[in-house]
Structures are given as structure tokens and as C-alpha cells.
Amino acid sequence: MSKRISIAIDGPAAAGKSTVAKIVAEKLSYIYIDTGAMYRALTYKAIQKNASLEDEASLMEILNNTVIELQPGEKGQLIYLDGLDVTNEIRTSEVTNSVSIVSMHKLVREEMVLRQQSFALNGGVVMDGRDIGTHVLPHAEVKIFLLASVDERAVRRHNENIQKGYPSDLEKLKEEISLRDKLDSEREVAPLKKADDAKEIDTTSLSICQVVDKIMDLAIERIGSK
Numbered sequence: 001m002s003k004r005i006s007i008a009i010d011g012p013a014a015a016g017k018s019t020v021a022k023i024v025a026e027k028l029s030y031i032y033i034d035t036g037a038m039y040r041a042l043t044y045k046a047i048q049k050n051a052s053l054e055d056e057a058s059l060m061e062i063l064n065n066t067v068i069e070l071q072p073g074e075k076g077q078l079i080y081l082d083g084l085d086v087t088n089e090i091r092t093s094e095v096t097n098s099v100s101i102v103s104m105h106k107l108v109r110e111e112m113v114l115r116q117q118s119f120a121l122n123g124g125v126v127m128d129g130r131d132i133g134t135h136v137l138p139h140a141e142v143k144i145f146l147l148a149s150v151d152e153r154a155v156r157r158h159n160e161n162i163q164k165g166y167p168s169d170l171e172k173l174k175e176e177i178s179l180r181d182k183l184d185s186e187r188e189v190a191p192l193k194k195a196d197d198a199k200e201i202d203t204t205s206l207s208i209c210q211v212v213d214k215i216m217d218l219a220i221e222r223i224g225s226k
Ligand SMILES: Nc1ncnc2c1ncn2[C@@H]1O[C@H](COP(=O)(O)OP(=O)(O)OP(=O)(O)O)[C@@H](O)[C@H]1O
Pocket: 011, 012, 013, 014, 015, 016, 017, 018, 019, 020, 036, 156, 157, 160, 203, 206, 207, 208, 209, 211
């Protein structure tokens, strides 16, 4: 049996992380873990409970009583919060524009990292997020830092919204993406950052297939080596 490695994919908002991570995981028959969905699920629950997103103790009280499960579904990964499917609910603009406040808290991150590491205990995992290569899986055999210009990322999200029939304002998206990147990169705890040993891939003018091929080449190289 071939070696089952861990692949960490980090990068700013809408760089294409989850799109390529899912395809790579499928090609390798690995599990795919969307760590952003975990922070989103906590944010959604905190908003439902009218909790202050600035208050770490309140968030920890909620998180310690919350089960977040990620399960493969026919149309992609399904996210369950305390047994309920919240896959769509965690993608609203309210959650998207609040999640970077929740993910700033040290204790929240410590608990999330423990949960994420437990998913990856046996290898055979593709995990995407902001701190996977730097904190969650520092020994991952393959580390990728995906980039694209903010204009390109906003256009991609805009096209995705239109395709799904959601209202979309390109300029507003650009602002929201830039703000989320700023908050994620400038927070004190485990900020969005390229790991020293990560391979940077600028996807601005690459197709999804080209990005997947680059990651697969790196993965196959590591799977083949001892
Ligand atoms: N190389 C690419 N070329 C064109 N479109 C792409 C490319 N990669 C991803 N996309 C599209 O860009 C959009 C954003 O991709 P995706 O959701 O995978 O980003 P993400 O980095 O996971 O975002 P987030 O951090 O916000 O969860 C999707 O509509 C996806 O289909």
C-alpha cells in the first residue's frame, strides 16, 4: 500500500483552496477537511444565540458544547452542527463577514486546531485553511500556499454567486475579501501566512485543472518517496 500523506493548502479568501483541495482528495481517495467551515459553524451558532463575537469566554462556552461534523455529500462536503445540516447557512454574508472576528480568539483556535489534528491522525488528508501548514499540520508532507489577485478572486466569487442565483456586487465583494484578508493576516494568533516550506502557487492566470496538476505532481513525488 502506498504511503498516505498529509496535504496542507492555505491562502487568502476565494483563492480556490476548497475547489482544488476537494479534487486532489478525490483523486487520491483521501479525506478532505474544510477548516474554514468549522469557524463558520461556530460563528453561525454564536450569531443564533446572540452571543458577543468579541467575548472569548462566551464563544468557548458555546464551542465546548458544540459538535461540528464534516461529511462527504454528493454535491460536496456537508457540514453538521449539533447533528443539523448547516452547509448553506454557514455561507451567508452575515457569517462570512463575522467569521474573522470569531477566528481571532486564542482559545477558540486552540480548540479548533485540536479537533482538526484529530481528523488527520492517520494521514491520507487534504486540509485547507489559513494556518494549516504553519500550525495545524506543521509536518505535512506537501504544503501549498495558493494566491490570486484580489480582483481575480472577487470576479470568481461574483461569477459563482451569479451562477447560484445569489445577488452579487463585485465592488462590495472586493472590499469584503480585502477586509477578511487583512483581519486574517494581521491577527496575533496564527495569522494567515505562508509556511517557510510551502510551495506558493499564484493561480491568477491558471485554470482549476492546471492548479490541481501542480499539486498532484508534488503529492505524487512525496507519496513515491520514503
Ligand atoms: N484557478 C481557477 N480559475 C478560475 N476559477 C477558479 C479557480 N479556482 C477556483 N475558482 C473558483 O473561484 C471560486 C472560489 O473558489 P473556492 O471557494 O475554492 O475558494 P476558497 O479559497 O476555498 O475560498 P474561501 O477561503 O472563501 O473558502 C469558486 O467559484 C471556484 O470555482
